[in-house]
Amino acid sequence: MTLQEAIIARHSVRQYLEKPIENEKITQLQALVDECNREGKLHIQLVTNEPNAFLGGIAKYGGFSGVGNYIAMVGPKGEDEKLGYYGEKIVLLAQTLGLNTCWVGLSYKKQPDKYQVLEGEALPCVISLGYGANQGKAHPQKKGIESYCKVEGAMPEWFRKGMEAALLAPTAINQQKFEFSLANGNQVTAKTRFALTPYAKLDLGIVKCHFEIGAGKENFGWA
Numbered sequence: 001m002t003l004q005e006a007i008i009a010r011h012s013v014r015q016y017l018e019k020p021i022e023n024e025k026i027t028q029l030q031a032l033v034d035e036c037n038r039e040g041k042l043h044i045q046l047v048t049n050e051p052n053a054f055l056g057g058i059a060k061y062g063g064f065s066g067v068g069n070y071i072a073m074v075g076p077k078g079e080d081e082k083l084g085y086y087g088e089k090i091v092l093l094a095q096t097l098g099l100n101t102c103w104v105g106l107s108y109k110k111q112p113d114k115y116q117v118l119e120g121e122a123l124p125c126v127i128s129l130g131y132g133a134n135q136g137k138a139h140p141q142k143k144g145i146e147s148y149c150k151v152e153g154a155m156p157e158w159f160r161k162g163m164e165a166a167l168l169a170p171t172a173i174n175q176q177k178f179e180f181s182l183a184n185g186n187q188v189t190a191k192t193r194f195a196l197t198p199y200a201k202l203d204l205g206i207v208k209c210h211f212e213i214g215a216g217k218e219n220f221g222w223a
Contacts, residue, residue: 003213006095007165011136013100016066019131021048025097029129032093033071036086042075044086045115046129053108053126062107064128070108071127072115080124084205087127088169092213100132103170103206105199124202139174141167149180158219159188165214169207172199178207187223188215 001009026048033046047070053059054067071090075083091101105125117123145163149155159182166180177195182188190208192200208222 001096003092003096004165006092007168007210007213009135010092010095010101010168010170011138012102012170013132013134013136014063014065014102014128015133016068016100016128016130017133018066018068021069021099021130025099028097029090029094032090036089040075040079040082040086042079042083042086043116043118043121044083044090045072045074047072047111047114050111050114053111053114054128056109058109059107062104064102064104064107066133067108067128067130069129070104071129072123073125073127074115074117074121074123076120077122080199080201081205081208083124084202084207085209086205088206088209091127092209094129098131099129100135102128102136103172103202104128105172125199148176148178149182151182152184155182156219158215162188162211162215162220165210166207169203169210171203171206172197175203178204180211182220183223186220188220189223 030046033044037044049068051068053070054064073083073087094101103125108126149163175195177193177200179193180188180190190204192204
C-alpha cells in the first residue's frame with residue numbers, strides 16, 4: 001500500500017481487537033517516530049501494551065474499547081502544527097502496515113509513568129493504535145475543493161490532487177477549518193479558518209501532511 005492509498009483507506013477507528021502488534025511492525029513504527037523526532041525536534045513516544053489510558057468512563061464515553069497501544073504526541077509547547085504534520089506521517093505508515101488509528105484529544109486518561117513530558121513540553125493528544133475491530137467509515141464531503149482554496153488562474157493538476165488528499169485528512173469534529181492558497185505558479189500557503197476547537201493548529205499540520213503527499217513535494221514550495 002502506498003501513502004496515497006493509505007490516505008484513501010484511513011478512517012478513524014475507536015474499537016480494537018485484543019491482538020498484539022508484531023515486533024517487526026513496532027520496529028518500523030519506532031524508526032519513523034525517531035526520524036520525526038530528529039527532524040521536528042519533538043518528543044513523540046510509542047507506547048505499547050498499555051491499556052490503562054483507555055480504561056474507565058471517559059474512554060467509554062468517547063466510544064473507545066480494546067485500546068492497548070498509542071502514540072503520545074509530546075513536543076515543545078506551541079508546536080501543535082508540527083506535531084500534527086509528523087503525527088500523520090506515523091498514522092499513514094501504520095495504515096500501510098495494516099493497522100488502524102485515531103487522533104484522540106480528550107477521551108483518554110493521562111499515564112505520566114508511561115511516557116515523558118519534560119519541562120517546556122506539552123501533550124495535546126495521543127493517537128490510538130492497533131488492529132481495528134472495524135475499518136471505520138468515511139465522512140461525507142459536503143463542499144467541493146474550491147471552497148477550501150484560492151488559486152491564481154487555472155488550478156494545476158498537482159494542486160487539485162493535493163487538495164483531494166487534504167480533504168481526506170482527519171480534523172477535530174470533522175470541521176475542516178483550513179484554506180490553501182496558490183500564487184506565483186507553485187507557492188502554497190495554508191492557514192486555519194476560525195474554528196471552535198483548541199486543535200486547529202494540530203489539524204492544520206495533519207492537513208498539510210496530506211496535501212504534500214497528494215501534490216508531490218517536488219511540485220511546489222511552502223510560502
